[in-house]
Amino acid sequence: MAYKFKRQIFGFMDLLRFKKMVPTREKMLAEGSAEPLPKTFSVNETAKILHPGTRKVKLAEIRDETHDIKTFVFETFAPSMFRAGQYVSLRARIGGSVVSRPYAISSSPFDALRGNKVAVTIKRAGFFSEWMCDNAALGDEFELGDPSGDFFHDGVRDSRRVLGIAGGSGITPFFSMAQAIAEGSEDFELTLLYGAKTVKDLAFKDRLDALCGDKFKVVYVLSDEKKDGFEHGFITAELISKFAQGDFTVMMCGPQVMYDFAEKELAKIGVTGARRVRKEANCVSTRDVKPQEFKLRVHIRDEAFDIKADARETLLTAMERAGLKVPSKCRAGGCGFCHSRLIDGKYSIAGADKRRLADVKFGFVHPCCTYPDSDMEIEVPRG
Amino acid sequence: MDKYDAVVIGAGNGGLVAAIRLLQGGAKVLVVEKHNLPGGFATSFRRGRFEFEASLHELNDFGPADNGGDVRALFDSLGVTDKIEWTPIPEAYRVIARKEKLDVTMPFGVKAFIDKMEKEVPGSRLSTERFFQLADDTRAAQKYTNERNGVVESSVMVKEYGNYVRTGSYSVNEVLDSIRMPKKAQDILRAYWCYLGAHCDDLSFSHYASMVIRYISRGAMMPKMRSHEISLALCERIRELGGEIWFNTEAVKIETGADGGVEGVILDDGRRIVTRHVVANCSPLVVYGRMMDGVPEKIVRATNARKLAGRGFTMFLGLNKSADELGIENHNYFLYDTMDSAAQYEIMKKIDTNEVQATVCLNRAYPECSPPGTSMMYFTTLYMSDDWGNVKPEDYAKTKEKVANKMIDRFERDTGAKIRDSIEEISVATPMTYARYCGHPEGGIYGYESQYWDGLNPRLQMMAHDHMTRGLRFAGGFAMRLSGYSSAYFSGDISGRQTVGDIKKEG
Structure with a gap:
């Protein structure tokens, strides 16, 4: 026989209790406070500082760092916080195009939190960086994206001792880290091998020297110049062993050729694998194929745009050229911020496919690392 | 034409299901989502060579094709089951508790679970069997309540679902004591409590029991490509049915008319969408606290009264x-x-x-x-x-x-x-x-806490009472089915179908 539950001496009392639940809740709801509902909460306000989202900012200062590197300091009007080593996406309207690029933040986390200032340091190297170096003026408005990326020291995973390897403008995240260690917003020991062609190509040299102490050291490695007090040549296994022994984490930021070289050298001393060797991703650039023009139809919400796309350039570049405001962050295929739906067309992906499995299955692409191989149609969230 | 029969605010689990239900009911539907991805917590992310699941531990009450649970039945009727590749979860759980020096691994399957419990706690069999019978009665009663959108016949409830009514006002611990379950067996059985987030003196038995049986009786499943696969499958279904989803689009205001009911939705770029029906897949605190003006005192009081989980x-x-x-x-x-x-x-x-x-x-x-x-x-x-x-x-x-x-x-x-x-x-x-x-x-x-007075039973019975603004219904973890994946899907199912009814009533 089926079991019949009973708790009270008389079973009907269990039923009565059940019937009371509705009036009890009605009463509790009616007795709630009549004070206005809270508009926000402490956690949500802190979240806005940690992840401010895309902000309108004003260019407050420009500094020459070397003959071809400049620092741009932005007034953010509100406090924000990031992990030293992270990047932001800087967006500007250039002619008819809306263009953005990710740059490692070169200022310190507390500058952002307590001074409402975020700086990026840019080397003249292409369309956007040249425009910034030649045209950006004090007082100009820009959009700055959320501090992003996982190129920062993780105290749980990483060794307390970090060997930084910087190539050229790859110095910027390390400059932020050195300042962060000095101000106390980061806590680890950084030995930095900073490679450049000649002394005049070294950015931040005076300030890096001034930041040196118990937890931060810098070693300059010049490839094209021999000079007293500087290492000469490349960042070899021998040089690495001279400055780092035992268990340490390698963090690298620089061009791909530097990664390829350094990884071979690190392997010689048994330092391999992503647990101990961390690399900052580089932006996808053009691909080396014959120019070919395709039609690209872009849907943004209930609007459709017919634009041109060149086989050599990514879908993101094509959309930016056409003046469409679309999402863009890492420009390296990894962050997924430009996640867009493929409706039709053939494409190739630059480098490793970093999409989620289900994105591949259901036909989503990351336009920042996708080249058109035919006419295409995609649906893109608004930027 | 910025005019829709219904706007779904938030493409979380509840919102996506509500959108499909609305479309199946013939409505013209717009889903707006402030994030660039669907699913809310149901998503995944890549780091290096790993793709992490963002939140789903396992989806309960899905079951294999030949022993499908309520979630599978829902997914079948939404038309998404076959868009997703499923893999079964091997065992229910391993629970380790320091104070009681407990370390037990429990299997799926009611019989296997009861047998294992008897092995761990000799003499527990009868009480564990009773627990599962009460849980099964509870599940059946909830299915009936769902199908009736909360409008149930008292006499049917007492006659057909007597155990549900008799246990329905008690906490987990009160019922486990009443069925004389040995303490150690109670400890083992309580392991899932943190999935519901209220402690077992406060948490209603009905809520807990219906979750446990959803796990144990049919096993649990996981989509192979993480929960992002479910979210994208639901989105694909919305598009197949002619619905629109706008990402990176936040609804900032719900406009109301003279009757206090929904007249439109204002987006973050100022664009106005005309609609008389909103399914909000977000917190009532956000909706009534920030998105609506002139909220009646009754709603303010009711919203302030509840406890965040x-x-x-x-x-x-x-x-x-x-x-x-x-x-x-x-x-x-x-x-x-x-x-x-x-x-x-x-x-x-x-x-x-x-x-x-x-x-x-x-x-x-x-x-x-x-x-x-x-x-x-x-x-x-x-x-x-x-x-x-x-x-x-x-x-x-x-x-x-x-x-x-x-x-x-x-x-x-x-x-x-x-x-x-x-x-x-x-x-x-x-x-x-x-x-x-x-x-x-x-x-x-976890939405609002499943505390005693605001638990699953009164919420289900008070769906009509809680519908205090014409044209506005809620889905997701803050809604009538409380939090969790299956609950959020069910809330979307209920609010979606109810809104179809609202639209039809208006003609």
């Missing part, structure tokens, strides 16, 4: 060794200080004291989820107060790290596995992270 914290680890090499034996772990859930609840209020974790190693269910020779884990806890609200931005990273380290230490000590030296990728989500992605107050992940 647990705030989430999850650590994701990509490990450069296999689960075998690291000694990770199980898929699903619950690590508690004590099985006295009321005492445990108190300990979970503070960052400094909370060491509870619900931990998953997905490779134990789906070995191919990460590259050969690696494994993937996620560790979740809940905070039963707003302690993270006291963490300043400058202390945030340190606090996060401190909790992450405690979680690793605790897991290693309690299970004997060694994971710390194999961490290749790590990512940590805090209440701030959840607040950022989903906008929930205090970074809560």
